[in-house]
Amino acid sequence: MSLDSFVAGLPKAELHVHLEGCLEPAMLLRLATENDVDIGMSTEAEVWAAQDYPDPALSHFLDYHYKCLRVMQKPQDFYDLTYAFIEICRDNNVRHVEIMFGPMAHLERGISFAGQFEAMERARVDAGRDFGVSVLWIMCIDREHTIEEALELLELAEPYRDAIVGLGLASYEKDNPPNKFLAAYQLAKERGYRLTAHCDCDQENSTEHIRQCLDELGVERIDHGLHVLDDPTLTEQVLADGIALTMCATWRPRDPEPRRMRPIKQMLDLGINVSLNTDDPSEFASRHMTHMMTEVLDRSTMTTDDMVALMRNAFDAAWISEEQRSVYLSELAAYART
Ligand SMILES: [Zn+2]
Known part of the structure; x- marks a missing residue:
C-alpha cells in the first residue's frame, strides 16, 4: 500500500477545527456576492494569494480570518458551511470531529445565537446522517471580548446546552490571558461542559497561560500547547493528568514544510496525548x-x-461515549494491522 493510500484510508478523528475556518474559497466568494460583503477578493486565486501573508504572527492570520467570516449572514449560510464541511470530513475518512464555533463575532454583527446555532445544528444532524460522521460542538469564547460578554454567551447557549459538548477559548491571545475568563469557566464546569482552551504558539507569557489553564481554569485539553515543552514542570503535569494537546502542523503557501513537526514527534515520544489537527x-x-x-x-x-x-490519541481524548470510543479504536487497530 502506498503512503498516500495508507493515510487516505486511515480512520481519523479531529478535535481542533474552527467552523469559520472551513469556508472554502468557492463558498466564501459565493456568499460575499450573495450577501454583498466586500472582502477585497473576487477570484479563488486571489483568496489563495491572500493566505500567503508574510508575517506568521497569530494576529495576521486572525485579521484575515475575521475579514472572511463577515460573509456569513443568513441562517442558510451557517447550514451550508456546516453541511459542506462534514461532507469533506467523510471524504477524508474522519469518523469523528469536534467542531469549534465562535458565536461572538457573529453576535456583534447582529446575527442572533438562535439564527446561527439552530441552522448549524440542523446541518450537523442532516450531514451526520448523510455522511456517517459523528460530530460534536465546542463553543468558543473569543478572548478579546469581556468576561461579561462571555458569561452572556453561556446564557444565550443555555437553551441548546445538550447540543454543545464543550467550551473553548480562542482568538487574540496577547493581553487576554486565560484567567480573564475564570468565572465563565467555573460556570461552564457547573453546567457540565467539557473544558478546553487555546494556548497558541509563540505568544507572550505562553507557559504562564498554560499554567493558568491547568491550575485555574481546570481544562482537560489545551489547543496547541506547544510551549508545554518549554517547562519540565508543565510537561510532567500534562503527562500526570492526561491532558490532551491538540497540535496543528498548519502551514502557509510560503512555508517550506509543515510547521511544528519536531515538537509533535517529541510530544509523542514523551507519551503525551498529542493529536494532529x-x-x-x-x-x-x-x-x-x-x-x-x-x-x-x-x-x-x-x-x-x-x-x-x-489518531489513537485523538480518539482517546474525544468527548464521546466509551462504547463509541471502543468501536473507533478497534477499527483503527484493525486498519493498522493491515
Ligand atoms: Zn484553533
Whole structure:
C-alpha cells in the first residue's frame, strides 16, 4: 500500500477545527456576492494569494480570518458551511470531529445565537446522517471580548446546552490571558461542559497561560500547547493528568514544510496525548486531514505507526461515549494491522 493510500484510508478523528475556518474559497466568494460583503477578493486565486501573508504572527492570520467570516449572514449560510464541511470530513475518512464555533463575532454583527446555532445544528444532524460522521460542538469564547460578554454567551447557549459538548477559548491571545475568563469557566464546569482552551504558539507569557489553564481554569485539553515543552514542570503535569494537546502542523503557501513537526514527534515520544489537527483547513495551505497527514509523513521522521498513534490519541481524548470510543479504536487497530 502506498503512503498516500495508507493515510487516505486511515480512520481519523479531529478535535481542533474552527467552523469559520472551513469556508472554502468557492463558498466564501459565493456568499460575499450573495450577501454583498466586500472582502477585497473576487477570484479563488486571489483568496489563495491572500493566505500567503508574510508575517506568521497569530494576529495576521486572525485579521484575515475575521475579514472572511463577515460573509456569513443568513441562517442558510451557517447550514451550508456546516453541511459542506462534514461532507469533506467523510471524504477524508474522519469518523469523528469536534467542531469549534465562535458565536461572538457573529453576535456583534447582529446575527442572533438562535439564527446561527439552530441552522448549524440542523446541518450537523442532516450531514451526520448523510455522511456517517459523528460530530460534536465546542463553543468558543473569543478572548478579546469581556468576561461579561462571555458569561452572556453561556446564557444565550443555555437553551441548546445538550447540543454543545464543550467550551473553548480562542482568538487574540496577547493581553487576554486565560484567567480573564475564570468565572465563565467555573460556570461552564457547573453546567457540565467539557473544558478546553487555546494556548497558541509563540505568544507572550505562553507557559504562564498554560499554567493558568491547568491550575485555574481546570481544562482537560489545551489547543496547541506547544510551549508545554518549554517547562519540565508543565510537561510532567500534562503527562500526570492526561491532558490532551491538540497540535496543528498548519502551514502557509510560503512555508517550506509543515510547521511544528519536531515538537509533535517529541510530544509523542514523551507519551503525551498529542493529536494532529487542521485548525482552519480552508485558510492554510495544509488544507484537510488527509493532505496534511500525507505531507507530514512525507517530510518528517514520523512513521505510519506515528500517524496511527496520533489518531489513537485523538480518539482517546474525544468527548464521546466509551462504547463509541471502543468501536473507533478497534477499527483503527484493525486498519493498522493491515
Ligand atoms: Zn484553533
